[in-house]
Amino acid sequence: MHKQFWFKTKGYGSIGTGARTMRGWKQGLALLLTSAFTIGALAGCAGGTSGSESSANAPTPASGTKLKIEVFERGEAPAGITVTDNYWTRYAQKQFGDPNGIELSYVPVPRSEDVQKLNVMMASGEVPDIIFTYDENLVYKYAQQGGLHGLGQLLDEHGPNLKAYLGKDTLAYGTFDGKQYAIPAKRLNVGKYASFIRQDWLDELKLPMPQTTEEVYKTLKAFKEKKPGNSGDQVIPLGFSLTAASYEPIVWGMTDELNEEQRITLTHQLGSRDYPTLLPGHKEALRFMNKLYLEGLMSPDFALDKDKKKLNQDIQTGKVGMFGADGVEPLQNVYANLQANVPGAKLAALDPYTNNANKHHKPLYKPAGMYIIIPQASQHAAEAIKYLDWMSQKNVLFTMQNGEEGKHYRLDQGIPVRLDTEDAKRDMFNTGDMVIISNGLDLGDDEKNKVADLMGLPADYRELGKKAKEITMVDGIQPVRFDKPLDSQIQYGTMLQEKYDELIARSILAKKGEFDQVYDMLLSEMMKSGGDAILKERQERYKAMHP
Numbered sequence: 001m002h003k004q005f006w007f008k009t010k011g012y013g014s015i016g017t018g019a020r021t022m023r024g025w026k027q028g029l030a031l032l033l034t035s036a037f038t039i040g041a042l043a044g045c046a047g048g049t050s051g052s053e054s055s056a057n058a059p060t061p062a063s064g065t066k067l068k069i070e071v072f073e074r075g076e077a078p079a080g081i082t083v084t085d086n087y088w089t090r091y092a093q094k095q096f097g098d099p100n101g102i103e104l105s106y107v108p109v110p111r112s113e114d115v116q117k118l119n120v121m122m123a124s125g126e127v128p129d130i131i132f133t134y135d136e137n138l139v140y141k142y143a144q145q146g147g148l149h150g151l152g153q154l155l156d157e158h159g160p161n162l163k164a165y166l167g168k169d170t171l172a173y174g175t176f177d178g179k180q181y182a183i184p185a186k187r188l189n190v191g192k193y194a195s196f197i198r199q200d201w202l203d204e205l206k207l208p209m210p211q212t213t214e215e216v217y218k219t220l221k222a223f224k225e226k227k228p229g230n231s232g233d234q235v236i237p238l239g240f241s242l243t244a245a246s247y248e249p250i251v252w253g254m255t256d257e258l259n260e261e262q263r264i265t266l267t268h269q270l271g272s273r274d275y276p277t278l279l280p281g282h283k284e285a286l287r288f289m290n291k292l293y294l295e296g297l298m299s300p301d302f303a304l305d306k307d308k309k310k311l312n313q314d315i316q317t318g319k320v321g322m323f324g325a326d327g328v329e330p331l332q333n334v335y336a337n338l339q340a341n342v343p344g345a346k347l348a349a350l351d352p353y354t355n356n357a358n359k360h361h362k363p364l365y366k367p368a369g370m371y372i373i374i375p376q377a378s379q380h381a382a383e384a385i386k387y388l389d390w391m392s393q394k395n396v397l398f399t400m401q402n403g404e405e406g407k408h409y410r411l412d413q414g415i416p417v418r419l420d421t422e423d424a425k426r427d428m429f430n431t432g433d434m435v436i437i438s439n440g441l442d443l444g445d446d447e448k449n450k451v452a453d454l455m456g457l458p459a460d461y462r463e464l465g466k467k468a469k470e471i472t473m474v475d476g477i478q479p480v481r482f483d484k485p486l487d488s489q490i491q492y493g494t495m496l497q498e499k500y501d502e503l504i505a506r507s508i509l510a511k512k513g514e515f516d517q518v519y520d521m522l523l524s525e526m527m528k529s530g531g532d533a534i535l536k537e538r539q540e541r542y543k544a545m546h547p
Helices: 022-032 087-100 111-124 136-144 152-158 160-174 199-205 213-226 244-253 260-265 282-294 309-316 334-341 381-391 394-402 422-427 446-455 459-473 487-509 515-545
Strands: 003-007 065-073 102-110 131-133 183-187 193-198 236-239 268-270 273-275 320-326 347-350 368-373 409-412 415-418 476-482
Touching (some): 065 111, 136 487, 193 199, 213 236, 236 309, 260 476, 260 515, 309 320, 347 459, 381 394, 415 446, 487 515
Parallel strands (some): 003 476, 065 102
Antiparallel strands (some): 409 415
16 A cells, blocks of 8 residues: 545635736746846737636637647657657647647757756747646746646636546646646556566575565675676676665665654655655665665765666676666666676566565655646647647547557557567657656556556566566555645755755765764755755644644
């Protein structure tokens, strides 16, 4: 079972952004940015009152309307293909754009800097009609300052398929101060993390599968001392990078059992994740990682690896004994490359990190994915909703997620399975980024979705994938959600994310005997830089819920 926290607070009414002008929105956002660009005048871009409910009865634009849509740029497009001109952009133009007299134009945004890019575009007024982010606080900031169209009436008149597909529970995540400002994508899989270990190393050393944090330590020590698999002096017992998939399974796994007040007040929501900064057990988890580092049991250069490239390279070349991962991600390519490089290499999934009650805590995603929003500067809000409504139709959704039978997929027991062909590789490289209303393959049936999720893996890895997916849900905890985001998190979130990464890295790297001094100093700096304000506001919210 996993725990879900969604609290409706008392005594926090609407902020009343509806009467703000676009000039007010521009000035408000400018204060939150670092003035590295010139902010253009936004008045007149929207032709209406900032933040007001957009009229669904506006005249239909003449043929030739251009609808601009954000798309993530990940640098993964095959040669000769771009994220703005590919199989699916042309499909959408033909199936939706042409019949409606709309030219679709896709605007690339680097995934690694999407928030910064959105801030620049929103402040300048040169922003696509459809944009999105995983950062709930950012959405609320935009809404609070009058920068977004209200979507309730537009959805009622132009989004019947979209409303039916998402359902009330998912749509509720896009409601702020009682008003629909965002369309949350449906998230099919809420599990985040699993860990993997070299089973062939365990077999060679006749070691049992580690089941607790202490057993992890003993296993890693054995890997370092015995150097299994001909790993020699290059052995890395615990593969590690400065990414959430490496440290969150340990940090959350070692947090103590919590009561409701601790869970609500002692976390920070920074960006799209809850951070367990003040939870009991957090410091000891960092102390454990510092111990591993000092004893040479983890990747020595982890602090420089912020994208997992070095970690994946070390796994694939057979140096790593154990590592944390985003679900089944390593089973896509990393495992196959490992087995090609190291004959006989075998991975097993495990859930080893435990707290004081022998529980295996780990964070979950909320059941909503990215937040799709329409800037107030857009003059094509109705067309934007129509585009999303078209995408949510069952046949369109299926086609865009799977492609054409025989060209991109084959059916196996009624489940579409991606073909390993040049057509499939070329055409399907970013279908997940095109189908923005769904985070994950959705066949309209929960059991089919689970089977399909595994069918996307190589046949030899599906049982391992099933085990890993089960692990992602064990003792899982969903993020706390209030009906109104915290102003302090909106104000300090970006800066505190950077400070948290610094807390993680420098605490792990602390010299022997200096851990407490380094950790306490960095945590104090983090609290002075906005953490105290978040703690205070969360305590006030909790008191409001329990008068």
